[in-house]
Amino acid sequence: MTYEEFKRRFDVSREALCREILAANRDAIRIKKENTVVKNLAKIVEATLKISNRLGFQAMSMRTLSREAGLSMGGLYAYFAGKQEIMDMLRRQLESTVSRVFAQCLKDAMPPGVQLQTAIETHLHLSEAMRGWFYFAYMETKQMNRREREGAMAAELNTEKIFVDILKAGQQTADFCPRDPYLTAGVIKAVLQDWYLKRWKYARRNITVDQYAAFAVDWVETFVREPCSGADT
Amino acid sequence: MTYEEFKRRFDVSREALCREILAANRDAIRIKKENTVVKNLAKIVEATLKISNRLGFQAMSMRTLSREAGLSMGGLYAYFAGKQEIMDMLRRQLESTVSRVFAQCLKDAMPPGVQLQTAIETHLHLSEAMRGWFYFAYMETKQMNRREREGAMAAELNTEKIFVDILKAGQQTADFCPRDPYLTAGVIKAVLQDWYLKRWKYARRNITVDQYAAFAVDWVETFVREPCSGADT
DNA sequence: GTCTATATACGGATAGAC
DNA sequence: GTCTATCCGTATATAGAC
Numbered sequence: 001m002t003y004e005e006f007k008r009r010f011d012v013s014r015e016a017l018c019r020e021i022l023a024a025n026r027d028a029i030r031i032k033k034e035n036t037v038v039k040n041l042a043k044i045v046e047a048t049l050k051i052s053n054r055l056g057f058q059a060m061s062m063r064t065l066s067r068e069a070g071l072s073m074g075g076l077y078a079y080f081a082g083k084q085e086i087m088d089m090l091r092r093q094l095e096s097t098v099s100r101v102f103a104q105c106l107k108d109a110m111p112p113g114v115q116l117q118t119a120i121e122t123h124l125h126l127s128e129a130m131r132g133w134f135y136f137a138y139m140e141t142k143q144m145n146r147r148e149r150e151g152a153m154a155a156e157l158n159t160e161k162i163f164v165d166i167l168k169a170g171q172q173t174a175d176f177c178p179r180d181p182y183l184t185a186g187v188i189k190a191v192l193q194d195w196y197l198k199r200w201k202y203a204r205r206n207i208t209v210d211q212y213a214a215f216a217v218d219w220v221e222t223f224v225r226e227p228c229s230g231a232d233t
Numbered sequence: 234m235t236y237e238e239f240k241r242r243f244d245v246s247r248e249a250l251c252r253e254i255l256a257a258n259r260d261a262i263r264i265k266k267e268n269t270v271v272k273n274l275a276k277i278v279e280a281t282l283k284i285s286n287r288l289g290f291q292a293m294s295m296r297t298l299s300r301e302a303g304l305s306m307g308g309l310y311a312y313f314a315g316k317q318e319i320m321d322m323l324r325r326q327l328e329s330t331v332s333r334v335f336a337q338c339l340k341d342a343m344p345p346g347v348q349l350q351t352a353i354e355t356h357l358h359l360s361e362a363m364r365g366w367f368y369f370a371y372m373e374t375k376q377m378n379r380r381e382r383e384g385a386m387a388a389e390l391n392t393e394k395i396f397v398d399i400l401k402a403g404q405q406t407a408d409f410c411p412r413d414p415y416l417t418a419g420v421i422k423a424v425l426q427d428w429y430l431k432r433w434k435y436a437r438r439n440i441t442v443d444q445y446a447a448f449a450v451d452w453v454e455t456f457v458r459e460p461c462s463g464a465d466t
Numbered sequence: 467g468t469c470t471a472t473a474t475a476c477g478g479a480t481a482g483a484c
Numbered sequence: 485g486t487c488t489a490t491c492c493g494t495a496t497a498t499a500g501a502c
Contacts (some may be wrong), residue, residue: 031485040485056376058291062478072487074480083478139372143289153433182438183448186431187424194423200386205415215416219456226455264467273467295496308468310497 001118003209006125010101017130018042021093028085030078037079043069044079048086049132057087057140087140088148094133095155101126102162112170113221119162120192120220121213127196128209134196160185167224176224184224191216234351236442239358243334250363251275254326261318263311270312276302277312281319282365290320290373320373321381327366328388334359335395345403346454352395353425353453354446360429361442367429393418400457409457417457424449 001009018041022029031037047068051060062083066073080086105122106115127134141152163185170176195202195212202212234242251274255262264270280301284293295316299306313319338355339348360367374385396418403409428435428445435445 033485036485054375056289056291058289059376061476063476073478074482074488075486077479078485139375142287142372143292156431156434180448183440183445186427186434187449187452190423190427190431191420194419194426198389198419198423201390201419207416212416215413216420218461219420222456222459223452226459228451266467269467294494296494305469306496307470307498307500311467316496 001121001125003125003128003213006122007129010104010129012097012101012126012129014042014045017093017097018045020096021045021089024092024096025080025089028081040069040071040075041079043071044076044086045090048090049136052140053132053135057136057143084145087144090133091137091144091148091152094130094137095151097130098126098155098159106162112166112173112175115166116163116170116220116224117217119166120188120217123159123192124195124209124213124216127192131196131199135199138193138197156189160189163188170224177227179224179228188216188220191219234354234358236358236361236446239355240362243337243362245330245334245359245362247275247278250326250330251278253329254278254322257325257329258313258322261314273302273304273308274312276304277309277319278323281323282369285373286365286368290369290376317378320377323366324370324377324381324385327363327370328384330363331359331388331392339395345399345406345408348399349396349403349453349457350450352399353421353450356392356425357428357442357446357449360425364429364432368432371426371430389422393422396421403457410460412457412461421449421453424452 015038018038021041022034022037029037031040044065047065048057048060051064051068062073062076066076069076080089102119102122105118110118137152141149144152160182164181167176167179167181167184171178171181195209248271251271254274255267255270262270264273277298280298281290281293284297284301295306295309299309302309313322335352335355338351343351370385374382377385393415397414400409400412400414400417404411404414428442
């Protein structure tokens, strides 16, 4: 799948995501008119990601946020209980979107090689479409309260587990050579994350997400298919 | 080289590093007695890394830092002009240490395959010995002022260039197959960085740095030596 | 060389007008 | 549904005692 096809198939526009945020937080939000909420949530989300990803979430003051979002301080607080709540909303929405899209893309019937390629492409496409969200979640994880942080660590291990399961399945069918599936999945994730963590570098070099995906798939396939030389963990 | 050998060969203890920080900032530090300075710098550095890496540099207040370091608020300011200066000192010291160690480990006379392995191992060993510094520099880069941030980006590209040069040299001697050296170096860096960014994960699984290094070398070697199948960038 | 006490500014959050 | 005005805690930084 190319990135263009991905975008046609999945709606991850800010509006669609904010509509889901509203649905998930209906009782915490004091404003009643749905269109107003979605419109303002979109402004809040955009401003939060923009400021946080440049300076860090801690460094973003509610005053700065209100100015950037075009709402007053008092107005902001109609949409969440406190600053921390903004971060939690964003993280929860990202997690739910990721798991939904993966569930729709990966089918058990696919052979392991196809699954591997699909999972890599899907992750890259998602993180390209929701770059700000991914970067935010990655960088701000450590500032979460304990419960949320454990959720984020679980999410990390969860995505990893998708790859671990594919690798194990491929080894059983002898599509892949036996190699530690946890270490392999770990480096695959590292390569996928580099795409949104170092976006400036790839933009500067005019690498598209499809080019990066092709390279990543080639790299991973080469490794999992090549007979092991000897000592690995 | 194993990690034990690395540690015997290079002194990257906090004391040695703080002695270098002192040398580099002699006129900015108001205290004269060298031993006092080194001892207190060590406490400040340790406390800064500890708190920042848990909560973020922004979230670390000077009060918290003074309590953790065992110095008073006023006392702290004898060692730097402001909070921002602490971050700059740490980043500069890390950069200087990294470039010194790499210069000592990599020799032009080595064949490309050996250089590649050495560079991977050196990076992992360094980041293992100075885990807190690497993590700090990575996570707090975006909060730096413009000049420092550009320095950090240059440092990132610099380390990458080490690998790019090795890969190009190896392709010329036909040790390695032709593949985009920039993309290849990029994913190698991503894998190396994962070691210190996800330390908790590897600790939980009892993976040692030597095991990770062996795996990373195997992975990279497999890719650069395997003839290309076809389409890559 | 280090501490206590304080100046000054800015943070998150809310009450109540419109 | 949104804004203005304000509360109060905490931030960085410094002055001056010891």
